Amino acid sequence: MGADVLDMAGLTKIIFGAAAFQYVNAGSELGLFDHLHKTPDLTAEQIGADLSLARRPVDTLLLGTTSLGLTVRDGEGRYRNAPLVEQLFAEGQWEIIRDVIGFEAHIVYPGQQDFTESLRENTNVGLRRIPGNGPDLYQRLSETPFLQNVFYKYMRSWSELANPLLIEKTDLSGVTTLLDAGGGDAVNAIDLARAHPHLRITVLEIEQTAPIARRKIVEHGLEDRVQVVVGSIFEPYAGEYDCVLFSHQFVIWTEEENVRLLRNAHAALRPGGRVIVFNSITDDTGDGPLMGALDSVYFTALPAEGGMIYPWRDYAAWLDEAGFTGIELIPCRSWTPHGIATGTKPE
Secondary structure, eight states: OOOOOOOHHHHHHHHTHHHHHHHHHHHHHTTHHHHHHHSOSEEHHHHHHHHTOOHHHHHHHHHHHHHTTSEEEOTTSEEEEOHHHHHHHHTTOHHHHHHHHHHIIIIIHHHGGGHHHHHHHTSOGGGGGSOSOOSSHHHHHTTOHHHHHHHHHHHHHHHHHHHHHHHHHOOOTTOOEEEEETOTTSHHHHHHHHHOTTOEEEEEEOTTTHHHHHHHHHHTTOTTTEEEEEOOTTSOOOSOEEEEEEESOTTTSOHHHHHHHHHHHHHHEEEEEEEEEEEEOBOTTSSOOHHHHHHHHHHHHSSSSSOOOOBHHHHHHHHHHTTOEEEEEEEOOSSSOEEEEEEEOOO
């Protein structure tokens, strides 16, 4: 699904893409879009007064948001949100978008300055932009509570956006025990436990994240069916399960590490058990989706030594190499490039 033929307008948006992001981020952080949602058709003077912005800054902000189509100005000089922005508010999606914007602003943008060097060095050079001494992003986040909060707000919102696809596209009726390997703050486990009351779920997470997951589980009253164990997803998994889930994991690691994760899952599954891999996946043709290409900048420059939004063919090859059969590749057909790859441990 290649891009349309590039023209100068398109090239301008690419070259000045970082500046375009600053407008959506400023509009989000300053409360412009929320304010226009509650009180549309305001003049620049009214917006400036309501947001405590002087005339030049508010004119600059509105010039950018309107030029980009985020806001609309009528013939009388009054502003309102673009129809898409209002649609996101109406569908309860704007809060998710706001969390994504915050994640991009505070974590992704600093690190992706080193994208070119990360390509040269074949490692995540951008991690140096994140304070702390941990070997990867996830361990460093625990050293900076503000960034940790930004990250988990984003991951929770991203998962809440995507998990309905996971629930719709996977049949867990024959599954009793499920391991959510690298399950973050338990957002996946909570959603799956609600959708499937027969499930008992174990969340495997690092020590720094486990207390957050336990707190979320208690908040949702699911501590009788969802538990958290501390450990590394790269070490052998204790116990035997009907299903092992990797959600938003395989985009982070190298190909060799992904095969290692699948072998861990294979060893932890009962005969006939299934592994489910759920995250963004790109086309085998190598020309999209665009969002998958753009997101690969982050996974190349920041979280860990390797990673990208890999194509479908890689998932099939990894599952086969790890000993799985009955491999299925399931596109989710969303505005995000999510997909599901599953395999079965032979009886």
